[in-house]
Amino acid sequence: MLNEMIIGERIVSARKQANLSQADLAARVNMSPQMVSKWERGESIPDIIMLKHLSEVLSVEVNYFIDGTGGRRLAEPDIEEKDEKTEKQKRNIFRMGDFANMDFAGINLKDKKFDFSNLKKCNFEKADLSGNSFKCSNISKCTFDGADLKNSIFNMSDAEGSTFNGADMRGVIIKKADFKNTDFNKADLTGAAISASDFKNTVFEDTILKDVYFNVSTFKKATFKNVTFKNTVFRYCSLKNVFFENCKTDKMSLNFLKTCKVDLSKVTVLDE
Numbered sequence: 001m002l003n004e005m006i007i008g009e010r011i012v013s014a015r016k017q018a019n020l021s022q023a024d025l026a027a028r029v030n031m032s033p034q035m036v037s038k039w040e041r042g043e044s045i046p047d048i049i050m051l052k053h054l055s056e057v058l059s060v061e062v063n064y065f066i067d068g069t070g071g072r073r074l075a076e077p078d079i080e081e082k083d084e085k086t087e088k089q090k091r092n093i094f095r096m097g098d099f100a101n102m103d104f105a106g107i108n109l110k111d112k113k114f115d116f117s118n119l120k121k122c123n124f125e126k127a128d129l130s131g132n133s134f135k136c137s138n139i140s141k142c143t144f145d146g147a148d149l150k151n152s153i154f155n156m157s158d159a160e161g162s163t164f165n166g167a168d169m170r171g172v173i174i175k176k177a178d179f180k181n182t183d184f185n186k187a188d189l190t191g192a193a194i195s196a197s198d199f200k201n202t203v204f205e206d207t208i209l210k211d212v213y214f215n216v217s218t219f220k221k222a223t224f225k226n227v228t229f230k231n232t233v234f235r236y237c238s239l240k241n242v243f244f245e246n247c248k249t250d251k252m253s254l255n256f257l258k259t260c261k262v263d264l265s266k267v268t269v270l271d272e
Contacts, residue, residue, distance in 0.1 A: 005042035007065050012040045014058040014065075028057045100138075114139075130168075228270070229253035234260050 015025050022040070026033040029050065038044040046054060048062075055062045063069045094109075096116045105125040115135040119142060126146040134157045141161040149164075151171040158178045165185040174194040185205040195215040205225040209232045218238045229249040239262040248268045249257065257264060 004045045006068075007045055008040045008042040010065050010068065011036075011054065011058075014054075014060050015040075018058050020058075025054075025057065029053050105143075229257070232256070 015022070018025075020028075022036045023033045026036045029036075031050075035044065039046055051065050052062055055064065061069070091111060092113050094117055095113045098118045099122060100118050100120045101122065102119075103123045104127050105123045106127060108128045109124075109132065110128045111131040112129075113133045113135075114137050115133055116137065118138045119134075120138050121141045122139070123143045124147050125143050127144075128148045129144075129152055130148045130150040132149070132152040133155070134153065135155040137154075137157040139154075139157055139159045139162060142159070143163055144167050145163055145165040147164075147167045149167050149169045149172055152169075152173075154172065154174045154177045156176045159182060160178050160180045161182065162179075163183045163185075164187045165183055167184075167187045169184075169187055169192060170190045172189070172192045172194075174192065174197050176195070177197045179202055180198050180200040181202065182199070183203045183205075184207045185203065186207065187204075188208040189212050190208055190210045192212045193215075194213065194217055197217045199222050200218060200220045202219070202222045203225070204223065204227055207224075207227050209227055210230040212232045214232070214234045214237050216236045219240075219242050220238060221241045221243070222239070223243045223245070224247050225243075225245040227247045229247070230253065231250065232253040234253075234256045237260055239257075239260040242262055244264070244266045247266065248270050249264075250270050254264070254267075254269055257267070
């Protein structure tokens with residue numbers, strides 16, 4: 001036999017856990033607040049159909065009212081888990097795929113993972129690629145001109161022959177990547193962190209290099225034209241046969257360039 005007082009106490013507990021008032025609960029089950037109050041005081045008891053309705057509204061199992069089991073709130077965690085899974089699926093939609101020669105120009109692809117994918121010769125011109133991950137990806141001969149690449153990560157990727165002209169690359173992280181024969185004309189690399197990467201024959205023209213950290217990277221025969229180095233670090237980098245044209249540097253960057261034993265005769269030191 002069902003105990004009215006115990007069921008009433010469990011309705012109170014589940015209602016409070018759901019952050020509902022008696023009036024809120026009454027409205028959701030199409031009853032009066034007075035009836036809900038009677039249930040909770042043990043003066044009346046809902047029938048089995050109403051108990052099922054209450055369990056759905058309060059996100060508990062019917063057995064919770066009868067024997068106290070199944071009292072865990074189900075709806076909200078399940079919805080959150082489902083949403084999280086859906087977001088993860090959306091983020092991984094381009095992971096481990098073959099998308100060579102595809103046209104993504106102008107598309108919003110924010111916060112996506114292109115890890116382990118073949119993206120050779122893809123067109124990403126003016127696409128929103130901010131927050132993306134390119135891990136072990138083939139992005140060679142791609143067009144990233146004018147793309148938004150803020151805070152993206154290039155880890156062990158092949159970007160040889162690609163163009164990043166006018167791209168917003170603020171805060172990017174580049175690690176163990178191949179960027180040979182690439183163009184960064186008018187790209188913004190402010191705050192970028194770059195390590196163990198190869199920029200042989202790469203062109204940096206009118207590129208913004210402010211607060212950039214280059215570590216253990218190679219720039220053999222690279223070209224820096226109309227570039228101003230501001231708080232830019234070259235640590236353990238190889239700048240063999242690098243060509244400078246109309247470049248300027250602050251004293252901080254100058255000191256690091258000197259450690260690379262490079263010819264700085266055509267680089268002007270800024271007054272500070």
